[in-house]
Amino acid sequence: MSDKKKLGRATRLVHMGRNHADHPAFVNPPLERGSTVLFPTVAMRNATRERPFDQVLSYGLKGGPTHFHLEDAIAEIEGGTRCQIVSTGLAAVTTALFAYVKNGRHGLFPDTVYGPTRNFLTGMGTDCGMEFTFYPPDIDEAGLRALMRDNTTMIYCESPGSHTMEMQDVPMLSRIAKDVGVKLVMDNTWGFSLFAPFEHGVDCSIQAATKYIGGHSDVMLGAITTNSDSDYERVRTVSTSLGHFASPDDCWLALRGLRTLNVRLRAHMQAGLRVAGWLREQPEVAQVLHPGLPDTPGHEIWKRDFTGACGLFSVELTPDYSYDDMVAMIDGLQLFGIGASWGGYESLVLPVTGAITRTADQKSAERLMFRLHIGLEDTDDLIADLKNGLKLLQQHAAKR
Numbered sequence: 001m002s003d004k005k006k007l008g009r010a011t012r013l014v015h016m017g018r019n020h021a022d023h024p025a026f027v028n029p030p031l032e033r034g035s036t037v038l039f040p041t042v043a044m045r046n047a048t049r050e051r052p053f054d055q056v057l058s059y060g061l062k063g064g065p066t067h068f069h070l071e072d073a074i075a076e077i078e079g080g081t082r083c084q085i086v087s088t089g090l091a092a093v094t095t096a097l098f099a100y101v102k103n104g105r106h107g108l109f110p111d112t113v114y115g116p117t118r119n120f121l122t123g124m125g126t127d128c129g130m131e132f133t134f135y136p137p138d139i140d141e142a143g144l145r146a147l148m149r150d151n152t153t154m155i156y157c158e159s160p161g162s163h164t165m166e167m168q169d170v171p172m173l174s175r176i177a178k179d180v181g182v183k184l185v186m187d188n189t190w191g192f193s194l195f196a197p198f199e200h201g202v203d204c205s206i207q208a209a210t211k212y213i214g215g216h217s218d219v220m221l222g223a224i225t226t227n228s229d230s231d232y233e234r235v236r237t238v239s240t241s242l243g244h245f246a247s248p249d250d251c252w253l254a255l256r257g258l259r260t261l262n263v264r265l266r267a268h269m270q271a272g273l274r275v276a277g278w279l280r281e282q283p284e285v286a287q288v289l290h291p292g293l294p295d296t297p298g299h300e301i302w303k304r305d306f307t308g309a310c311g312l313f314s315v316e317l318t319p320d321y322s323y324d325d326m327v328a329m330i331d332g333l334q335l336f337g338i339g340a341s342w343g344g345y346e347s348l349v350l351p352v353t354g355a356i357t358r359t360a361d362q363k364s365a366e367r368l369m370f371r372l373h374i375g376l377e378d379t380d381d382l383i384a385d386l387k388n389g390l391k392l393l394q395q396h397a398a399k400r
């Protein structure tokens with residue numbers, strides 16, 4: 001496979017990260033676990049210590065063949081050169097932040113950033129001397145440039161944003177980052193295999209592999225992909241210095257998940273768009289926030305930069321309803337689990353009102369909203385369940 005870039009996404013997902021010459025017996029690479037690496041001689045051990053950034057077996061923490069297979073596959077799909085696997089998506093976020101911001105440096109973050117990323121910044125990140133400013137996700141070029149400080153080292157983005165799903169103009173952010181000489185870091189979890197971060201000027205792409213890569217709600221993993229040796233070395237140094245590690249068992253499951261990602265994502269997208277389109281027609285619904293719907297703000301950016309959508313979107317109810325009405329609806333749904341970590345085969349629902357913190361731009365914080373993850377069930381059944389849920393919403397409101 002000399003010209004891998006010419007292959008389609010589905011083909012690459014099937015073939016990447018498994019060198020069949022190394023394990024000729026079975027289709028999947030074997031699961032390899034270990035803490036201690038044995039060397040025939042001291043000289044051979046010392047030789048591995050001189051190559052801290054290479055995929056060589058030196059010590060359990062530094063990763064083994066199962067990690068390397070997954071790292072290669074994710075780097076390939078993201079379109080970067082190297083990837084570092086860590087234990088969770090949040091660990092991937094914080095590793096990247098330590099790599100690019102540090103004590104006394106400043107980063108710019110979208111107001112719609114994943115909640116625990118915000119919590120890290122306002123808590124431990126602050127304790128460690130990181131400085132940050134939250135910017136509205138739809139900020140224009142002049143506005144963002146005005147927020148730059150002398151000590152700014154990074155622009156961070158997440159598109160679409162958590163809960164309120166605002167799309168970001170990543171090429172514009174990249175233009176500014178390159179112009180002023182700072183790094184552009186992206187949480188690309190929603191867009192894995194649908195958005196090519198490095199083609200759009202990103203320097204470091206974060207994945208919560210816990211979501212669609214695992215795909216079965218039974219794995220927690222994070223991945224940080226870079227596109228240059230120097231970026232990789234920054235990330236790798238933080239990750240190993242902090243002692244980050246991921247279980248090879250989880251890496252193996254993630255590798256297996258990757259093989260079916262293309263068909264799963266297509267099904268999530270088709271079902272998600274159908275449910276979103278149906279919800280948009282319901283009188284109880286004020287707005288459906290799905291970037292793939294033409295009337296959702298940011299749809300034009302999605303059409304320009306993404307090749308598809310996953311199954312995660314949000315729904316805003318009209319002001320005729322209260323939070324308790326919405327809870328009655330959610331509690332009455334039969335096929336939607338009430339849960340946070342999306343990307344598995346099952347449909348999920350979560351009230352997001354009250355869980356949204358916005359400090360740069362208050363306009364979305366108070367809206368009555370819930371988030372849906374559309375799984376792989378029959379879409380007609382999901383719509384019937386939601387129809388019944390909206391009836392419960394109305395009945396609860398009528399009792400007030």
Ligand SMILES: Cc1ncc(COP(=O)(O)O)c(C=O)c1O
Nearest residue numbers: 088089090114187189208210221
């Ligand atoms: C956008 C985004 N980034 C990062 C994470 C963190 O992933 P993990 O749950 O693996 O820590 C999540 C989890 O919900 C997420 O939605």
